Amino acid sequence: xxxxxxxxxxxxxxxxxxxxxxxxxxxxxxxxxxxxxxxxxxxxxxxxxxxxxxxxxxxxxxxxxxxxxxxxxxxxxxxxxxxxxxxxxxxxxxxxxxxxxxxxxxxxxxxxxxxxxxxxxxxxxxxxxxxxxxxxxxxxxxxxxxxxxxxxxxxxxxxxxxxxxxxxxxxxxxxxxxxxxxxxxxxxxxxxxxxxxxxxxxxxxxxxxxxxxxxxxxxxxxxxxxxxxxxxxxxxxxxxxxxxxxxxxxxxxxxxxxxxxxxxxxxxxxxxxxxxxxxxxxxxxxxxxxxxxxxxxxxxxxxxxxxxxxxxxxxxxxxxxxxxxxxxxxxxxxxxxxxxxxxxxxxxxxxxxxxxxxxxxxxxxxxxxxxxxxxxxxxxxxxxxxxxxxxxxxxxxxxxxxxxxxxxxxxxxxxxxxxxxxxxxxxxxxxxxxxxxxxxxxxxxxxxxxxxxxxxxxxxx
Numbered sequence: 001x002x003x004x005x006x007x008x009x010x011x012x013x014x015x016x017x018x019x020x021x022x023x024x025x026x027x028x029x030x031x032x033x034x035x036x037x038x039x040x041x042x043x044x045x046x047x048x049x050x051x052x053x054x055x056x057x058x059x060x061x062x063x064x065x066x067x068x069x070x071x072x073x074x075x076x077x078x079x080x081x082x083x084x085x086x087x088x089x090x091x092x093x094x095x096x097x098x099x100x101x102x103x104x105x106x107x108x109x110x111x112x113x114x115x116x117x118x119x120x121x122x123x124x125x126x127x128x129x130x131x132x133x134x135x136x137x138x139x140x141x142x143x144x145x146x147x148x149x150x151x152x153x154x155x156x157x158x159x160x161x162x163x164x165x166x167x168x169x170x171x172x173x174x175x176x177x178x179x180x181x182x183x184x185x186x187x188x189x190x191x192x193x194x195x196x197x198x199x200x201x202x203x204x205x206x207x208x209x210x211x212x213x214x215x216x217x218x219x220x221x222x223x224x225x226x227x228x229x230x231x232x233x234x235x236x237x238x239x240x241x242x243x244x245x246x247x248x249x250x251x252x253x254x255x256x257x258x259x260x261x262x263x264x265x266x267x268x269x270x271x272x273x274x275x276x277x278x279x280x281x282x283x284x285x286x287x288x289x290x291x292x293x294x295x296x297x298x299x300x301x302x303x304x305x306x307x308x309x310x311x312x313x314x315x316x317x318x319x320x321x322x323x324x325x326x327x328x329x330x331x332x333x334x335x336x337x338x339x340x341x342x343x344x345x346x347x348x349x350x351x352x353x354x355x356x357x358x359x360x361x362x363x364x365x366x367x368x369x370x371x372x373x374x375x376x377x378x379x380x381x382x383x384x385x386x387x388x389x390x391x392x393x394x395x396x397x398x399x400x401x402x403x404x405x406x407x408x409x410x411x412x413x414x415x416x417x418x419x420x421x422x423x424x425x426x427x428x429x430x431x432x433x434x435x436x437x438x439x440x441x442x443x444x445x446x447x448x449x450x451x452x453x454x455x456x457x458x459x460x461x
Contacts, residue, residue: 008166009178012037015079016170019063022088024172028065028095030106031172032311034351035061038165041131045138046157047146053135062351065091069100075351103337107311111333111343112175114308115294115315119301122180123210126162129184134160137186137217144221145190151232152225156189156201175312182209183303186217188224192232200231202385207443209300227385230406234416236461237407243381244422244456245374245408248439250384251448255364257426258289259446261394262320263357264331268338273397273427274326283324283430286367291330292317293345293360297442304361304445310349315360318344324431332357364448367436371450374435376411382458383408384422397426421459429453 016033023031037059044052061084062075072094076087142158161184168178185207192200204224206215246254266272274282283289293315295302308314311333319327331339332347332355348358375383388402404418437450 005180008037009168012166012168013170013176013178015061015084016168016176019061019084019088020170020172022084023063023065023091026088026092027067028092028172029068030066032064032106033061033170034349035059035168036165036351038163039127041134041162042159043131043135043138043161044157044159045135045142047155048139048143050135051157053131055131060351061087063087063091064354065095066105067092067095069102069104070095070098071101071104071354072098073352073354103334105333106171106173107313107333107343109173112173112312113314114177114312116307119179119294119305119307120296120299121209121301121305122164122182123212125211126164126182126184126209129162129211134162137214140217141186141188141221141224142190144218145188145225145228148190148222148225149192149229151192151194151229152190153193154191154199156191156203158186158188158221160184160186169308169310169312171312177308177312179307181306184208184211184214186214186220188221190225190228192225192228194232198232200228200234202227202231205443209303213298213300230413231404231416231418234404234418236419237382237417237458238461239457239459241455242458243378243408243452243454244458245378245381245383245450245452247383247385247405248437248441248447248449250387251364251451252444252446253387254429254451255289255448256362256446257392257394257399258320258430259291259330259359259362261397261426262326262329264329264335264339264341265357266394267329268335272394274329277326278329280326281324281431282326282427283321284433285324286436287321287324287430287433288319288365289321289363290317290319290365291344291346291359291362295361302361302442302445304359306360309343309345310347310355310358311343313343313345313347316345318346330357330359359446361442362446363440363442364436364451366438366440366449368438369435371437371439374437374450374452375408375413377435378408378452379410381408382406382417382420382422383413387422392426399424399426399429417460419460423457423459424453424455429456
């Protein structure tokens with residue numbers, strides 16, 4: 001850590017410590033402070049010209065206080081002593097008038113902890129790259145997409161984004177933790193026209209915690225162009241039941257519903273189709289789903305990696321579903337107490353409010369088949385590349401979403417399809433995943449390989 005960064009860290013820790021001291025002096029029996037500082041940069045180039053350019057910095061402090069089993073929280077982006085006084089006074093006043101909650105309170109002291117080893121979450125090169133270079137990468141990516149094919153005549157633009165953040169969590173039970181994170185990424189979104197003037201658009205992107213691991217701008221531009229062109233001439237298909245193959249980008253959201261269904265908050269409210277299902281078979285034996293907040297890939301921390309959760313508990317690896325059997329719910333301290341369990345280290349929190357429940361690096365374990373082999377085994381079916389709208393009922397498991405993609409005929413991608421709806425029930429869908437791809441790649445905090453689900457309803461013409 002540089003001398004400047006070290007000084008900033010020291011100043012932010014002092015602020016957190018001062019806020020806690022003031023809260024305890026004002027009558028709090030326990031307190032927790034979060035201090036955040038971050039920077040963001042964003043450039044959008046459209047048709048070769050810079051359309052938007054943004055650079056911003058932010059910092060804020062959040063305070064959660066407990067008076068016995070009453071709790072309240074406040075936050076502020078003003079670090080002046082007058083503002084800090086108001087922050088503390090506001091939290092104490094609110095806590096005094098809230099109802100008591102027998103499950104409220106910080107975790108027990110012995111539960112606190114953090115991963116001490118460097119998780120490689122922060123890289124200086126994200127901020128060291130000159131803005132002109134970032135803009136040039138956005139321009140190159142868009143230009144590569146535009147030059148790929150004469151049918152690409154317009155563009156949603158090429159962009160380049162960076163962000164860095166520094167977070168400190170401190171509480172009155174002796175926990176102090178901090179980490180810094182960096183991010184950079186770019187994309188292109190070309191628009192293609194067919195001979196009838198119909199338009200289609202798509203995109204592709206590259207992202208990382210370090211500039212060194214970003215992919216080639218021309219390759220990303222070409223991939224964005226390929227994804228856009230394959231949508232030209234899309235049509236509807238007849239309503240039918242058929243196999244559906246989900247691309248990794250869409251499989252990720254299908255599998256992500258497992259995390260939502262296993263969320264302790266939904267479980268204790270009895271608002272999930274996983275309620276009361278621990279130890280039961282909820283998916284096929286080929287399904288193993290994991291949440292892991294400790295992953296490091298090729299010397300770089302995952303997008304969902306961090307040393308501790310939103311309450312100061314060490315992050316960990318939790319198997320939610322193992323060979324189809326529901327093994328764990330995911331929870332923070334509050335929901336764990338309600339369920340008479342232990343927190344899984346999945347507390348997530350912003351600056352104000354009580355902690356929620358969030359994933360670390362959440363994924364479906366890869367299979368052994370290539371995407372080509374999975375598609376090759378389908379005689380007639382749908383390959384989904386995009387879904388629209390929100391149509392998932394976690395209470396019943398009912399699933400229905402607008403979709404587009406490519407129709408599979410005799411094991412090959414035949415033509416593009418759109419204006420269709422795919423429907424099923426997640427309870428059946430998870431048991432009907434008959435093939436899993438070997439193409440697991442983390443482009444975010446959650447990931448899944450290609451999956452093939454049998455017997456879904458496709459509503460079309």
